[in-house]
Structure formats: C-alpha cells, structure tokens
Amino acid sequence: MRGVYAGRPHAVLHRSFVALKTSNWFIIVTGFFEPLFYLLSFGLGLGGLIGAVTGPDGRPVSYAAFIAPALLATSAMNGAIYDATWNIFFKMRFAKLYDAMVATSLGTLDIALGEIAFALLRGLAYATAFTAVMYAMGLVHSAWGLLCIPAALVVAFGFAACGMAVTSYMKTFQQMDWITFILLPMFLFSATFYPITVYPEAIQILVRALPLWHGIALMRGLALGPPGPELLWDLLYFGVMIVIGLFVTARRLERLFMR
Amino acid sequence: MKRDSTHRNATGGGISAALKSVALENADGSLISARGLVKTFGQLRAVDGIDFSVGKGEAFGLLGPNGAGKSTAMRMVASVSKRTGGELSILGMDPSLRGPDIRAHLGVVPQEDNLDLEISVRENLVVYGRYFGLPFSYLRPKAEELIDFAQLREKAREKVDNLSGGMKRRLTIARALVNEPDILLLDEPTTGLDPQARHVLWDRLFRLKEAGVTLVITTHYMDEAEQLCDRLVVMDRGHIMAEGTPASLIREHSSREVVELRFGSGRNEGTAAAISAAGLLGEGDRVEVLPDRLLVYTQEGEATLARVVASGQRPITSLVRRSSLEDVFLRLTGRSLVE
Numbered sequence: 001m002r003g004v005y006a007g008r009p010h011a012v013l014h015r016s017f018v019a020l021k022t023s024n025w026f027i028i029v030t031g032f033f034e035p036l037f038y039l040l041s042f043g044l045g046l047g048g049l050i051g052a053v054t055g056p057d058g059r060p061v062s063y064a065a066f067i068a069p070a071l072l073a074t075s076a077m078n079g080a081i082y083d084a085t086w087n088i089f090f091k092m093r094f095a096k097l098y099d100a101m102v103a104t105s106l107g108t109l110d111i112a113l114g115e116i117a118f119a120l121l122r123g124l125a126y127a128t129a130f131t132a133v134m135y136a137m138g139l140v141h142s143a144w145g146l147l148c149i150p151a152a153l154v155v156a157f158g159f160a161a162c163g164m165a166v167t168s169y170m171k172t173f174q175q176m177d178w179i180t181f182i183l184l185p186m187f188l189f190s191a192t193f194y195p196i197t198v199y200p201e202a203i204q205i206l207v208r209a210l211p212l213w214h215g216i217a218l219m220r221g222l223a224l225g226p227p228g229p230e231l232l233w234d235l236l237y238f239g240v241m242i243v244i245g246l247f248v249t250a251r252r253l254e255r256l257f258m259r
Numbered sequence: 260m261k262r263d264s265t266h267r268n269a270t271g272g273g274i275s276a277a278l279k280s281v282a283l284e285n286a287d288g289s290l291i292s293a294r295g296l297v298k299t300f301g302q303l304r305a306v307d308g309i310d311f312s313v314g315k316g317e318a319f320g321l322l323g324p325n326g327a328g329k330s331t332a333m334r335m336v337a338s339v340s341k342r343t344g345g346e347l348s349i350l351g352m353d354p355s356l357r358g359p360d361i362r363a364h365l366g367v368v369p370q371e372d373n374l375d376l377e378i379s380v381r382e383n384l385v386v387y388g389r390y391f392g393l394p395f396s397y398l399r400p401k402a403e404e405l406i407d408f409a410q411l412r413e414k415a416r417e418k419v420d421n422l423s424g425g426m427k428r429r430l431t432i433a434r435a436l437v438n439e440p441d442i443l444l445l446d447e448p449t450t451g452l453d454p455q456a457r458h459v460l461w462d463r464l465f466r467l468k469e470a471g472v473t474l475v476i477t478t479h480y481m482d483e484a485e486q487l488c489d490r491l492v493v494m495d496r497g498h499i500m501a502e503g504t505p506a507s508l509i510r511e512h513s514s515r516e517v518v519e520l521r522f523g524s525g526r527n528e529g530t531a532a533a534i535s536a537a538g539l540l541g542e543g544d545r546v547e548v549l550p551d552r553l554l555v556y557t558q559e560g561e562a563t564l565a566r567v568v569a570s571g572q573r574p575i576t577s578l579v580r581r582s583s584l585e586d587v588f589l590r591l592t593g594r595s596l597v598e
Contacts, residue, residue: 003356003357003358003359006359006392007392008389008390008392011386011389011390011392012390014386014389015375015378015386015389015390018378018382018385018386019375019377019378022377022378022418023377095373095375095376095377096371096373097373097375099369099373100369100373100374100375100387101390102339103337103339103362103365103367103369104362104363104387104390104391104438105359105360105362105363105390105391105392106359106390107359257339258339258340258341259300259340
C-alpha cells in the first residue's frame with residue numbers, strides 16, 4: 001500500500017468542496033429533478049391507467065410505489081456517474097489536476113478515493129432528497145425504508161468507482177458518449193418500470209447481471225419490504241464493483257500520470 | 260498506510276524545525292545522486308545512462324535542446340516517473356520504493372502550468388498544501404507569505420484562469436514552496452514568457468538561491484543557465500556531453516571571444532574557407548559555418564575582425580562578443596540549442 005496510499009483522501013475531497021462554489025449549480029440541481037419528473041409523469045400519470053402492480057413480496061402496490069425505489073437507485077447512480085465520468089474526464093484530460101496531485105506526497109489511491117468520495121456524496125444528496133419525496137408521497141411501505149439512504153450510498157460508491165475506472169480509458173468526447181449510450185438502456189430495461197418477470201428466462205438472466213438491477217432490487221426490498229436475505233447478494237455485487245473500481249482506478253492513475 | 264510523521268507533527272512555524280531536524284541526504288552527503296540512470300519509452304532511450312549529483316544549496320542545471328531528455332530526467336528525480344535502469348537516490352531514499360516520502364520534501368514546477376483553474380490564487384496554495392497533509396494552522400499564514408513572494412497580493416481572491424502567463428508561473432513556483440521543500444525542481448521555468456516576465460521570475464529564483472534553497476533547473480536558454488546555475492550538465496539525445504560551472508564549460512569548450520560575421524546567404528561557406536586559407540586566424544582559432552552567419556572562435560575578437568576586414572572581406576554585419584554556453588553546445592553537438 002505504501003506508495004499508493006498516504007491516508008489523505010480527505011485532502012482531495014477538500015479540493016472538490018473548495019471548487020464546488022464555482023460549479024454550475026443548474027446542472028447539479030437538474031440531477032435531482034430528473035428522477036422526480038419520471039416519478040410524477042410515470043408514477044402518477046401512467047400509474048393512474050395501470051392501477052396496482054405486484055410488489056417484491058407478491059402483494060399489490062400502487063404503480064408509483066413500485067417505480068419510486070427504482071428511480072431512487074437510478075438517482076444515486078446518476079449522481080455518482082455524472083461526477084465520476086464527465087467531471088473526472090475533464091480533470092484527467094484537460095485540467096491536468098492529477099498531474100499536480102501526483103507530484104505531491106499523495107498516492108494514487110488517495111486521489112481515487114477522494115474523487116470517488118465526492119461523486120458518491122453527490123449521489124447520496126440526490127438519494128436523500130428523493131427518499132424524502134417518497135416519504136412525503138406515502139410511497140415507503142416498510143419500516144426499513146430509511147435504510148434506502150445508506151443503501152444509496154453503497155450503490156453510488158459502486159457506480160462512482162467503476163465510472164472513474166472506465167473514464168480513465170476514455171480519450172475523446174465521442175468515447176464518453178458511449179457511457180450515456182449504455183446507461184440509458186440500462187435505466188429503461190433493469191425492471192425499473194415493470195417487474196422482471198415480464199421477461200423470458202434468458203433475458204432475465206441478462207438483466208440480473210446488470211448493476212442497476214441490483215440497485216433497484218435492493219431499494220425495492222427496503223422500501224416495500226420486508227427485506228429478505230437475497231438483498232445481501234445485491235450488496236455483495238456492489239462490494240465487488242467498489243473494490244474492482246478502486247483498484248483499477250488507482251492503477252490507471254499511475255499508468256497515466258506516473259509514466 | 261503511513262502518514263508523513265514530519266508533516267503531521269508540524270504546526271505553524273514549527274515545520275521548518277521539524278523538517279530540518281531530520282538529516283535527509285544520501286550516504287555521500289549529496290541530495291540527489293544518479294548513476295547510469297536510464298529511462299526508455301518503448302524503443303526510445305530518452306535518458307541513456309547519465310551520472311550526476313546535486314549538493315545541498317546548489318543551483319544545478321540541465322541544459323539541452325528540446326528532446327534531450329532533461330524533462331524525463333527531472334520527472335525521475337521528482338519521483339513521478341520510475342527509472343528503467345541505473346541507480347537514483349534522493350534525500351537518502353530510493354524513489355521507486357519511497358515515492359511519497361521523497362515527494363513530501365520536493366517542490367515541483369512543471370514545464371506546463373498545472374494550477375487548479377477552478378479555484379482562487381489563495382485557495383490554490385492552501386489546497387495544494389493539504390495534499391501534503393499540512394495543517395490549516397500552518398497553511399493560512401504560509402499562503403499569505405507566498406502570495407507576497409509571488410507578488411500576487413492584488414490577485415489573491417481571483418480565479419487562476421484570470422492571471423497572465425507570468426503570474427501563473429510565479430504562482431506555480433509559490434505553490435511548489437508551500438511544503439518548504441529541500442529541493443525545488445524547475446522544468447523550463449521561463450519558457451513561453453515575455454522578456455519582462457522572465458526577469459521578474461529570475462529575480463524570484465535568485466532570492467530562493469540566496470536563501471539557500473537547492474535548485475534543479477532544466478532549460479534550453481543559455482542565458483537562463485548562465486544566470487541561475489552554479490553548475491550544470493549539457494545534455495543531448497539522452498546523454499550528458501559535459502559538466503562544469505558555466506565559466507569552466509566556456510573555458511574548456513570554447514574560445515574567449517566570438518566574431519559573428521554575415522556575408523549574405525550562399526556566400527558564408529566560401530568566405531569561411533577563404534578566411535582560413537588566408538591565415539587570418541590565430542593559434543587555436545576556428546571558424547564555424549551556420550546557415551545565416553559565420554562564427555569565428557578566437558582569443559582576440561577585435562584584432563581578428565580587423566584582420567578579416569583588412570584582407571578585403573566585407574561582411575554585411577559584424578559583432579564581437581564573449582563566448583556563451585550556446586557556443587559550448589554548438590561545439591559539443593554541432594547543433595544550436597534553440598532551433
């Protein structure tokens with residue numbers, strides 16, 4: 001660990017907070033409203049036509065209550081991904097920020113952890129606000145519902161770590177668009193708006209391999225409850241994403257900036 | 260998982276004492292020691308077996324044209340680039356094993372400014388100091404001291420984006436001093452600056468030199484090397500061609516004076532031959548033909564020029580000057596520093 005970690009990710013996080021006041025707040029705020037608009041249009045609008053659907057435990061729930069946890073997982077993902085991809089891409093390729101950081105006594109793991117911490121804080125902020133909306137609209141049916149917030153932190157951490165790792169391989173803006181190209185269908189098809197059982201068996205296996213599906217299953221289990229032990233698999237999935245994402249990111253930073 | 264103990268214990272002005280109490284030097288007393296240092300990128304041998312050492316308080320220069328391997332050597336010393344071969348010891352430590360520990364005691368001014376453009380001048384100093392694990396109680400007064408040093412008092416609250424090139428360069432140097440480094444590494448410190456900004460910068464560097472800061476400077480400007488460096492190596496294509504003080508290098512590798520003669524394009528070559536053939540040169544004098552002019556290396560410039568003119572040659576322009584490091588480089592490599 002010596003050489004890659006100096007115990008100072010907080011110094012990198014501090015930098016992000018200092019830079020935050022010059023950020024584009026409009027973009028930051030839209031990240032919260034996007035899932036909210038989905039909830040209002042699909043949950044209330046479309047939900048009126050659909051009526052009740054089958055919840056994770058087999059009981060019927062309102063359509064809005066069914067999609068709200070999925071949108072919560074999506075907002076955690078989006079918050080983390082925005083920062084860990086586009087912002088990191090700019091810092092890596094144009095701002096030369098990491099060139100400056102590696103010349104100090106920081107290690108590459110400090111940089112990776114500090115940057116990812118900021119990305120997941122953004123995911124956490126969106127998720128917390130969205131959870132508050134869910135409570136206000138009476139969409140949380142389980143006593144475990146409040147655990148959606150720490151769970152969102154785990155989901156955001158996984159996406160932030162892997163997002164930064166993937167971004168480290170990107171060289172052009174065109175390549176960055178691929179990330180959006182992958183995230184949008186993942187958002188639409190991860191059993192977000194209907195139960196996974198609508199898919200044939202083969203497609204279900206494919207969907208279950210996607211990270212967002214695990215985020216959605218985790219949130220749905222906590223918000224509509226009662227949560228079963230299968231949620232531990234979802235947590236493990238994100239645990240693996242976090243470890244691999246961090247490891248790859250630290251290695252890539254070394255490759256890119258310490259040649 | 261190790262924190263830098265020297266920095267963690269340091270508070271306020273105590274950092275100097277904390278840093279200086281540890282004798283950080285190599286076994287031979289030098290601060291930097293390189294033996295047979297090699298760096299390859301694929302097929303390219305960017306640094307091809309160089310030896311040098313830098314002592315405490317010294318201003319050491321790496322002079323050479325672009326692509327000579329200076330910056331690559333500098334990055335290895337800065338412990339951000341791993342060597343391919345040879346030995347390198349910095350402050351008694353091996354950079355491939357203890358990079359962060361070495362970097363804690365270095366100040367780095369890279370060739371291209373990499374200031375944090377999203378935050379202010381003052382914030383740049385504090386945020387950068389945090390990367391070293393320095394406490395806010397030390398950094399707040401230190402940032403003010405460095406703002407004055409960089410002559411940026413009026414700009415302290417401005418975003419770095421709004422600074423001129425010279426101001427950015429001064430801030431980069433100030434930032435490199437935030438951890439009170441044992442060695443300050445400057446990679447092409449004045450490249451791209453206008454003459455006035457260069458002189459302001461040189462003045463700042465002189466002050467550091469006077470204060471006893473060990474400087475390592477790469478440059479392709481011979482005037483910069485002559486002004487700032489106590490000792491330097493001349494590099495070309497990954498190799499060290501010569502080493503010494505600016506004065507000793509000029510003494511060993513060039514004549515005392517140089518006569519520059521221009522005869523117009525196409526006539527230089529023939530005239531050079533004529534001057535040599537006519538016996539106008541003194542003992543040890545020689546003529547170098549450049550595309551645009553002749554350089555006559557001689558002990559007595561005025562006398563040589565008088566003999567050339569008396570022989571009937573009519574140069575369009577003529578100039579007698581002292582030899583410089585540019586001449587040393589030309590002599591050693593057959594090429595000019597700035598092409």
